[in-house]
Amino acid sequence: MKSKKINFSISNFCSGLVKRQIFIPIAALLLLAVFNLIMDPSFYKIALGYNSEGYPVLTGNLITILDYGSELAILAIGMTLVTAASGGQDISVGAGIAISGSVVLRVLCGTNSRPETLQAPIIVAFLVSCVAAMLFGAFNGTLVAYFKIQPMVATLILFTAGRSIAAWINNNELPIISDPSFAVFGGFIPGIPIPTPFFIAVICMIIMALVLRFTTLGLYTQSVGINESSSRLNGLNPNFIKFLSFVILGLCVAVAGLIKVSRVSSINYSVIAKDIEMDAILAVALGGNALGGGKFNMMASILGAYVIQFLTTTLYKFNVKSDELPAYKAVVVIVLVVLSAPIVREYLSGLGKRLKAKLSVKEVG
Amino acid sequence: MSSSKKATAEKLNLRDRFKNITDTNLLLLITIVVFFAMYIGAMVFQGKGFLRAQTFFNILNANACLIILSCGLSLVMITGSIDISVGGVTALVSMCCAVYLDFHNGNVFVAILIALAIGLGFGLVQGFLVAYLDIQPFIVTLAGMFFARGMTTIVNANPFNVGNEQFVALKETRIIVPGFGYENKLGEYVNAYIQIGVIVALLTVAILFCVLRWTKLGRSFYAVGGNKQSALMLGINVKRTKFLAHLICGLLAGIGGFVYFMYVGSGSPSHASGMEMNAIASSIIGGTMLTGGVGNIIGTFFGVLSLSTIQNIVSSAGFGEAWWTGITIAAMLCLFLVVQSIVMSRKKRA
Numbered sequence: 001m002k003s004k005k006i007n008f009s010i011s012n013f014c015s016g017l018v019k020r021q022i023f024i025p026i027a028a029l030l031l032l033a034v035f036n037l038i039m040d041p042s043f044y045k046i047a048l049g050y051n052s053e054g055y056p057v058l059t060g061n062l063i064t065i066l067d068y069g070s071e072l073a074i075l076a077i078g079m080t081l082v083t084a085a086s087g088g089q090d091i092s093v094g095a096g097i098a099i100s101g102s103v104v105l106r107v108l109c110g111t112n113s114r115p116e117t118l119q120a121p122i123i124v125a126f127l128v129s130c131v132a133a134m135l136f137g138a139f140n141g142t143l144v145a146y147f148k149i150q151p152m153v154a155t156l157i158l159f160t161a162g163r164s165i166a167a168w169i170n171n172n173e174l175p176i177i178s179d180p181s182f183a184v185f186g187g188f189i190p191g192i193p194i195p196t197p198f199f200i201a202v203i204c205m206i207i208m209a210l211v212l213r214f215t216t217l218g219l220y221t222q223s224v225g226i227n228e229s230s231s232r233l234n235g236l237n238p239n240f241i242k243f244l245s246f247v248i249l250g251l252c253v254a255v256a257g258l259i260k261v262s263r264v265s266s267i268n269y270s271v272i273a274k275d276i277e278m279d280a281i282l283a284v285a286l287g288g289n290a291l292g293g294g295k296f297n298m299m300a301s302i303l304g305a306y307v308i309q310f311l312t313t314t315l316y317k318f319n320v321k322s323d324e325l326p327a328y329k330a331v332v333v334i335v336l337v338v339l340s341a342p343i344v345r346e347y348l349s350g351l352g353k354r355l356k357a358k359l360s361v362k363e364v365g
Numbered sequence: 366m367s368s369s370k371k372a373t374a375e376k377l378n379l380r381d382r383f384k385n386i387t388d389t390n391l392l393l394l395i396t397i398v399v400f401f402a403m404y405i406g407a408m409v410f411q412g413k414g415f416l417r418a419q420t421f422f423n424i425l426n427a428n429a430c431l432i433i434l435s436c437g438l439s440l441v442m443i444t445g446s447i448d449i450s451v452g453g454v455t456a457l458v459s460m461c462c463a464v465y466l467d468f469h470n471g472n473v474f475v476a477i478l479i480a481l482a483i484g485l486g487f488g489l490v491q492g493f494l495v496a497y498l499d500i501q502p503f504i505v506t507l508a509g510m511f512f513a514r515g516m517t518t519i520v521n522a523n524p525f526n527v528g529n530e531q532f533v534a535l536k537e538t539r540i541i542v543p544g545f546g547y548e549n550k551l552g553e554y555v556n557a558y559i560q561i562g563v564i565v566a567l568l569t570v571a572i573l574f575c576v577l578r579w580t581k582l583g584r585s586f587y588a589v590g591g592n593k594q595s596a597l598m599l600g601i602n603v604k605r606t607k608f609l610a611h612l613i614c615g616l617l618a619g620i621g622g623f624v625y626f627m628y629v630g631s632g633s634p635s636h637a638s639g640m641e642m643n644a645i646a647s648s649i650i651g652g653t654m655l656t657g658g659v660g661n662i663i664g665t666f667f668g669v670l671s672l673s674t675i676q677n678i679v680s681s682a683g684f685g686e687a688w689w690t691g692i693t694i695a696a697m698l699c700l701f702l703v704v705q706s707i708v709m710s711r712k713k714r715a
Contacts, residue, residue, distance in 0.1 A: 088503075089503070143699075143702065143703075147702070147703055147706040147707075148706055148710075149655070149702050149706060150655050150656075152447075152503050153447075153645070153649070153655050153702070154702070156642060156645065156646075156698070157695045157698050157699045157702075158695070159642065160639065160642050160646070160691055160694055160695040160698070161691050161692045161694070161695030161696070163688075163691070164688035164689070164690075164691035164692050164695075165688075165692065167688045168688050168692070172688070275511070278507065278511055281504070281507070285504070291501050291504060292501065321518065321522070323514075323515070323518035323522065323634060324515050324518050324519050325515065326511035326512065326514050326515035327511065327512050327514070327515025327516050327518075327519060328515065329511060329515075330508040330509070330510075330511040330512035330515065331508075331512065333504070333507075333508040333511075334494070334505070334508050334512075337494075337500050337501075337504055337505070337508075338494065338498060338500070341498045341499060341500050342499065343497075343498050343499055344498060
C-alpha cells in the first residue's frame, strides 16, 4: 500500500518536472554533458594559467562556454521580450551588434583610425552606442508596432542594411585600439581569473530580474502577446509595449556589441556576430518559449543560450569548421521544433497513454 | 451644363473605380508606375548606357535566377507563409552541380536532375513541417537556410570554376534578339542578346501567372492566404494547399539555383549570399502582401526589375562602394512596406 503511494508521487513529480518549462533546456544540457563525458572526459578539464600580462586566468572548455555564451545570454534576454510581445523575432541583432560596435570604435578613435590613446572615455563611447542601438531598436519597433509589419520582415530591413551602415560609420576603415583598458570588457579584469563577459551578463540578468519583479513589464508583455485586443480593452497600450520591447532589445544589442568589439579591439564588418540572430532565436526556442508570443520564462531562455554555446563548443571540439556549424545547428533546431510542435506532442502523449493502458491491462491479466 | 454633369459623373466613376480596384491591382499599379518612372528617370539623367536595349537585357540576364526565386516566394507569401531558404538552396545547388560536373566530369542533364532533386527535397521537408505539423514557417525555413549554407561548405569549402565543355557551351549560348542591337565605337553592329536563363525565367512567370489566375489550385492559394477559416469552409484542403506552395517554391529554388549556376559558372560557398533577402524585397516591392492573400506574379517580375534597376543606377551614379547597394535596397524595402501598410489601413477605413 505504502509503496504504491510513493510510486504515485514519484510519477507525479516526474510528469510535473516534464511539464515545467525549464525542463527542456536542462534536459538538453544534461544530454550534452553526458555525451561529452562519454566521448571525452577531458572536455571538463579546467586549468589555471597566466596570460601574457602575468595575471591568473582560468582556461578550459567550460570557461569558454561561460565566456562566449554571455553575449548570447544578454541577447536572449531582449529577444525573449520581443518574442513574447510581438510574436516574432528580430533578425537584425547581428547587424545591430556591427553598428553599435562600430559606433563604440568611432567614438573611441575620433578621426584617427589607429590612435595611441583613447580619444574619449569608454563609458561615453558605450553610452553613445547604447543610444544608437536603441534608435535602431526604435526604428524596428515603430515598423512593427505602428505600421503593423511582421517583425521578421520589418527587421529584414536592418538585416540587409546594418552591416553596410556599420562600415559607413567608420568610412570602411578598420580601426584598431591598442589601449589595454578597452580589452577588459571582452577579456579578464586584472587579478580576477573569470572572464569579464560573464560578470556583465550576470549584471544584465540581475537588472532584468529586478525589472520583472518590481514592474509590470513582464505581465503586460505576456498579456499583449497572448491577446492584443483584449489587453487593449483592459487599458493597456499594446503598440507601446511592443515598441518598448524592441528598444530594450536595442540596449541588449549595445551591451553585446561592446563585448564583441572589446574581444578583438577591432571590428570586421562582415564577420562580427555572424549568424548570431540564429543562435539568439534558438536560445529562446530551446528555453521552451512559444515563438508565437505570449508566456515567457526568462531563466529558461538564458539557460538556453548557454546550452547553445555548449553545443557550439562541443562541435568545435569534434573539428567541425565554423562555416559548417550552421548545418548541424539547423538539424538540432528542426528536431527541437518538431518535438515541441503541439500536434507531435499530442500524438506522443496519446501514444504514452495507450502504452500505459496496455501495460495496466497486462498487469491485471 | 450637361457636359459638366457628364464630367462629374466621369469623375465619380473614376473615384468609384479607384475604390473598387482590388488590393492586388492597386499594389501592382504602384509597382509598375515606380519602375517606369525610375527607368525613364535613369534614361533622362544618366543617358548613354540606359538608352541601349542591351542594358535592359543585361539586367534580365543577371537577374533571371532572382526572378524565378521571387516567383516561388510570391507564391508562398500569397498563402500567408514565407520561405527564406531559397538563397541557401541556390548556393547548395550550384555547388553540388559544380562538383558533379567538374570533379566527376558529369552530364549536364544529370546535373539538372540533381538541381531539381535538391529543390524538391527542401520543398518536401519544409512543406511537410509547415503545413502538416503546423510549425512557424520562418523558423523552419531559417533552419533550412542554415542547413543549406552549412551543407554547401561541407560539400566543398573552396570556390572554383567549372571547365566541363558541355556545360560551358550551354552557359555561353546567346539568344539574339533581333532589332535591338546598337553600333559600337568602331561602327560594328552588335546584336542584343539574352541567355537561356531568361527564357526559363519568363516561362516560369508566364506559367505561374496562368496557374494563379485561371486554375482552381491558383485561386485556392489566394483563398488560403486571405482567410484560412473561410477557405476551410469552402472545402479547400488548406494543409495540402500550403504544402503545395512550399513544394513549388522549393522546386523553383532548385531551378533558380541551376539558372544562377549557368550565369556564374562556378561553385562557391559565398554564392547567392543575401539572395533570399533580395527575393523577399522584390516580392514585397511587387505588391505581394506579407499577410497573405494579395499578390501578383507580374508585379513580382516588375519588383525584380525595379530592384535591379535601382542597383544599376546607384552603381553607375558613382556610389561604387559596395555598402551603398545594401542601404538603397533596405531603404526601398522600407518605403514600400510603409506605403503598403498605409494604403491598406486607408482602404480598410474606407
